[in-house]
Amino acid sequence: MRKTILFLSWLLLFPVPAFAQSVELPVVKPGDSWTYRSTIEKGRNGWVQKFTEYTVVRTDSTSILLSIKERGSTQPPKEQLVGRDWSRFRNVNGKEKVVNRPFAFPLKPGKSWEIEYTESNPNKEHRMEQFHHRYTVIGWEDVDVPAGHFTALKVESEGSWKAELEPSIKVDSSTQANRNGSAVVMQSQKTTSKTAAGRLYKAFWYVPEVERPVKCLEEYYDSGGARNERYLEELDSFKVP
Numbered sequence: 001m002r003k004t005i006l007f008l009s010w011l012l013l014f015p016v017p018a019f020a021q022s023v024e025l026p027v028v029k030p031g032d033s034w035t036y037r038s039t040i041e042k043g044r045n046g047w048v049q050k051f052t053e054y055t056v057v058r059t060d061s062t063s064i065l066l067s068i069k070e071r072g073s074t075q076p077p078k079e080q081l082v083g084r085d086w087s088r089f090r091n092v093n094g095k096e097k098v099v100n101r102p103f104a105f106p107l108k109p110g111k112s113w114e115i116e117y118t119e120s121n122p123n124k125e126h127r128m129e130q131f132h133h134r135y136t137v138i139g140w141e142d143v144d145v146p147a148g149h150f151t152a153l154k155v156e157s158e159g160s161w162k163a164e165l166e167p168s169i170k171v172d173s174s175t176q177a178n179r180n181g182s183a184v185v186m187q188s189q190k191t192t193s194k195t196a197a198g199r200l201y202k203a204f205w206y207v208p209e210v211e212r213p214v215k216c217l218e219e220y221y222d223s224g225g226a227r228n229e230r231y232l233e234e235l236d237s238f239k240v241p
Contacts, residue, residue, distance in 0.1 A: 022108040023153055025085060026211040028064060032056045034212050034238040035071070037146055041230040051236060054212075059084070086212065092119045102135060102155055102204045102213070109153075112136040126163045127193060133159040133202070143205045145214050147235040152205035152214055161220070162197040198222045211240055 033055040041047040051071035058065045062084060069077035082088055087101040097117050104113045115133040122129045138154040198221045205215040214235040221227050 022106040023206065023208050025105040026208070028056050028059060028211055029241065030056050030058055032211065032240045034210070035236045036216075036233040037236045039230075039232045039234075043228050092117055099131070100133075102157070102202065102216075103206060104135070107137050107153055107155070107206065109137050109139040125166060127166050128162075128164040130162045131159065131200075132161075133157045133200075135202075141205075143215055145234040145236075147214060147237055150205070150207045150210070150214050152207045155204045155206065157200075157202040159200045159202075160197065161200055162195065165194045165196060167193050196223060199225075209240075210235065210238055212238075 033053060035051055035053045037049065037051055039047055039049050053069050053071065055067045055069075055077075056064060057067050057079065063081045064084060064086075066080050066082060067077040068080060083098070083101075085101065085103050085105055087098050087103075089096055089098045091097070092099070098115060099117060101113065101115050104111065113135050115135070116131065118128065118130045120128055135155055135157045138156050140151055141154050143150055143152045200221065201217075201219045203215075203217045204213045206213045212235075213233075216231075216233040218229075218231040219227055220229040
């Protein structure tokens with residue numbers, strides 16, 4: 001009996017760690033802020049690094065309004081609406097569609113969900129784009145970022161993308177000269193629509209006491225398996241109650 005009482009008293013002094021429980025929807029408030037160090041790699045262009053601060057302006061039952069400002073920029077902050085679960089949404093073919101949902105609360109290891117959408121004419125080069133994401137909560141693991149050492153719940157996403165390219169016209173010009181003068185010769189070549197496809201990988205390390213991920217990784221691969229884009233965000237500092 002005495003051992004049981006001592007054990008229960010120990011549990012009250014040192015409660016079961018958060019990683020033994022499911023993680024609920026965060027309750028953010030105006031003024032909460034997070035600064036991330038972003039490293040961006042695209043093709044053979046090397047990499048660039050920047051620091052971006054996200055600050056909560058207001059919240060309602062379905063969304064969060066964020067103020068987003070890049071460190072050192074002379075431009076005013078941008079404001080963007082995101083879901084209460086940090087999902088991102090936008091207009092796709094005339095309808096509001098969730099295009100990225102790294103967290104489906106409550107979170108617990110083994111849980112999975114999917115996001116899929118097709119968009120017509122997303123830009124002048126593509127006639128159609130299609131994305132498919134499958135997210136899975138992997139489990140708890142330690143992670144180190146500039147803001148410190150954390151125990152985070154890792155979420156991974158493996159997916160695919162496909163794009164139908166618009167037909168294009170390639171124009172070449174050359175100059176031909178003779179004794180009577182010179183002339184510019186123009187030649188045009190029309191290419192038919194092509195389809196490109198590839199894979200993508202994403203990973204997010206969510207920390208409940210921070211109310212956001214402390215690390216985010218996104219990688220995009222072409223049809224040959226070569227990585228052509230990589231985005232890494234690591235928490236540099238934060239301010240929450």
